[in-house]
Amino acid sequence: MIPIRSxxxxxxxxxxxxxINQCFFCGKNGNPIMILVKMRSPVQFKVLPIHMKGKLMLDNQNxxxxxPVSxxxxxxVE
Structure with a gap:
């Protein structure tokens, strides 16, 4: 989970x-693709893996x- 806002x-x-601190690509040849997540309701920030469900959207944009994936x-999901 990489917060966009504090x-x-x-x-x-x-x-x-x-x-983000283990990303091999950071500072090298660009970042790997990330998924933008928009939650129904706010969730507590976590550094551990999380499980979610929602509608996967693919967009043909820069x-x-x-x-391009959200x-x-x-x-x-518990």
Whole structure:
């Protein structure tokens, strides 16, 4: 979970396969693709893996401007 805005509770954040401090690509040849997650309701920031469900959206746009993959109306799964 990579927060977009500061705060303990997040409604929009980026989801990455690796924690940002373990990202092999950071500072090298660009970043791996990340998924933009838009939650139904705010969730507590976590550094551990999380499980979610929602509507997967694919968009044909410039990845430098906005992630082309997003999870809309997402909610946590226990």
């Amino acid at each position: 705060g303990k509770k997040q409604t929009e954040f980026l989801l990455s396969t690796l924690p 990845a430098a401007v906005s992630p 999870l809309q109306n997402a909610q946590m």
